[in-house]
Amino acid sequence: MTIINGKQIAQDLRKNIKQQVAQLNLKPGLRKPGLAVILVGDDPASKVYVRNKDNACREVGFYAEKINKPADITQVELLAEVEQLNEDSNIDGILVQLPLPAHLDANQIIEAINPAKDVDGFHSENIGKLMQNKPHLRPCTPKGVMTMLATIGIDLMGKDCVVVGASNIVGRPMAMELLNARATVTICNSKTTNLSDKLKNADVIVVAVGIPKFIKGKWIKKGAIVIDVGINRIEENGNFKLVGDVDFNSAEKVAGWITPVPGGVGPMTIATLLENTLTAYQAKEKK
Ligand code: GUN
Secondary structure (H helix, E strand, O other): OEEOOHHHHHHHHHHHHHHHHHHHHHOOOOOOOEEEEEEEOOOHHHHHHHHHHHHHHHHHOOEEEEEEEOOOOOHHHHHHHHHHHHHOOOOOEEEEOOOOOOOOOHHHHHHHOOHHHOOOOOOHHHHHHHHOOOOOOOOHHHHHHHHHHHHOOOOOOOOEEEEEOOOOOOHHHHHHHHHHOOOEEEEEOOOOOOHHHHHOOOOEEEEOOOOOOOEOHHHOOOOOEEEEOOOEEEEEOOEEEEEOOEOHHHHOOOOOEEOOOOOOHHHHHHHHHHHHHHHHHHHHHHO
């Protein structure tokens, strides 16, 4: 069994992006890639994610704007903020941190982002392109998982892959990524009956349901690749700790490869956001 070191793979990717940015800046008159991150309200987890994204941008030499808005901002005000960033020539990427407060219509906000600046890859135009296997900006977490699998040298063609979870952010685009790599894909969710039956022949399992230790080692085929997207904060013996959606202790005994939590998929998401921002910048500068 090998633990997939997402932290290391992400660090290498970030180093590569930093080098590409350094090369851009050698040419006079060129502006830096720019990312704007909007945070609405003060959810503690979202605040940490946004701070990490902002810091990662600066570290690779991007221009970064962190925009904090109060939890009671109106839909119209938030749409106006997005519109302003759509028009801002220093901004290549716009990210609205999710979830948004319940009174806001997240889907309408996402659709208001210029698809060319949609570095999350959530706009229907970018999701549509992914579905047609003509992707441009691809959702960060699934794309980061694909980078991980490529880095450890997995050829997905013809492999049996099971995605557990069907969210717009992870499960659905993840299934499309695997299909685009010519794998055979089964999409399950936390309510799937006889989930262990679906998993038992899987060569690759990707889990994103947000339920701590949901997938048990005894459901997994010997030698399978197990990718755990979950990040759950739980209390165990009086201490808080982060665990994934996979029961790591039992799964590591049967898996061929497995991602840890933390230090697996998480760091890949931010590194991929930087990659997408550079892609958006390059597409814009080429025009
Ligand atoms: N919330 C959890 N994951 C994500 C993500 O990838 N992008 C955004 N914008 N919000 C998130």
